[in-house]
Amino acid sequence: MRFDLHCHSTASDGALSPGELLQRAADSDLELLAITDHDTLDGWRQVGDTRGVRLVPGIELSSRWGGRGVHLVGLAIDPDSAAMAEALRHQRRARLERAGRIAEKLEKLGAENPLEGARAIAGGDNIGRPHFARHLVASGFCDSVEDAFRRHLGDGRPGDVKEAWPTLEVATRWIVDAGGIAVLAHPARYKLTATRLRALVDDFVVAGGRAIEVICGSQPPQWTRQLAALAAERGLLASAGSDFHRPGRPWAELGRVAPLPDDCEPVWRHW
Ligand code: AMP
Ligand code: MN
Ligand code: MN
Numbered sequence: 001m002r003f004d005l006h007c008h009s010t011a012s013d014g015a016l017s018p019g020e021l022l023q024r025a026a027d028s029d030l031e032l033l034a035i036t037d038h039d040t041l042d043g044w045r046q047v048g049d050t051r052g053v054r055l056v057p058g059i060e061l062s063s064r065w066g067g068r069g070v071h072l073v074g075l076a077i078d079p080d081s082a083a084m085a086e087a088l089r090h091q092r093r094a095r096l097e098r099a100g101r102i103a104e105k106l107e108k109l110g111a112e113n114p115l116e117g118a119r120a121i122a123g124g125d126n127i128g129r130p131h132f133a134r135h136l137v138a139s140g141f142c143d144s145v146e147d148a149f150r151r152h153l154g155d156g157r158p159g160d161v162k163e164a165w166p167t168l169e170v171a172t173r174w175i176v177d178a179g180g181i182a183v184l185a186h187p188a189r190y191k192l193t194a195t196r197l198r199a200l201v202d203d204f205v206v207a208g209g210r211a212i213e214v215i216c217g218s219q220p221p222q223w224t225r226q227l228a229a230l231a232a233e234r235g236l237l238a239s240a241g242s243d244f245h246r247p248g249r250p251w252a253e254l255g256r257v258a259p260l261p262d263d264c265e266p267v268w269r270h271w
């Protein structure tokens with residue numbers, strides 16, 4: 001099965017429109033795709049012709065857990081459910097409120113018109129840190145997007161504002177109530193010790209979480225083995241995706257997802 005269950009379009013911080021994303025998926029002979037834009041279903045809604053690719057409704061929700069930002073992928077959700085409507089309403093407000101707070105902090109640091117600049121790059125109100133980063137580069141305040149994240153927007157920096165996000169429990173519940181499968185996104189990226197990661201997974205399971213991303217983009221094989229073992233230990237389904245945002249990044253290319261280890265139970269088996 002050729003699939004990708006984690007990628008982004010222009011509806012959030014991706015570079016390709018939903019149509020271009022489907023074309024790229026079809027060109028790579030993908031059979032199954034989930035567009036998982038940050039906190040919006042607009043990309044999914046804009047897809048016209050799926051070009052022979054089976055499209056699963058998906059989303060990547062921002063949440064917080066123990067003072068940390070944690071991402072949850074919702075797969076096979078009902079986009080028209082009351083729970084999704086509530087999630088979208090909440091996340092839209094949270095993202096806008098957060099953007100205002102990030103902009104205030106960047107202004108204090110000397111950046112010019114960060115909110116207007118980021119909004120223009122985002123092409124609307126679904127403003128994320130990558131849009132701020134690109135504005136900081138375009139306005140000469142930072143040398144590169146990487147530099148912007150390292151100095152101002154990344155983990156623990158002033159522009160890393162998490163207070164507006166719902167708790168992990170609330171965000172998981174939205175996905176479950178929308179009839180979807182809640183997947184803990186890229187568990188290896190939170191820089192947690194093995195003990196803390198188990199605590200996160202335990203809280204996630206209690207909240208209704210059913211799966212973890214055993215594979216997200218290119219990652220060291222030992223991560224894959226560790227995450228597969230964790231999934232087996234906790235009885236979780238395994239998901240996998242590229243976290244594709246734009247062409248030109250071979251480590252996160254659409255559909256470039258290593259096979260899941262044999263002992264994993266793939267999340268799509270029941271669809
Ligand atoms: P947000 O959803 O606004 O919190 O933005 C998070 C997004 O920023 C992630 O989904 C990535 O696409 C991007 N991102 C996170 N860290 C970095 C980084 N160090 N360099 C470039 N992009 C990043
Ligand atoms: Mn992103
Ligand atoms: Mn993410």
Ligand code: MN
Nearest residue numbers: 006008060243
């Ligand atoms: Mn993502």
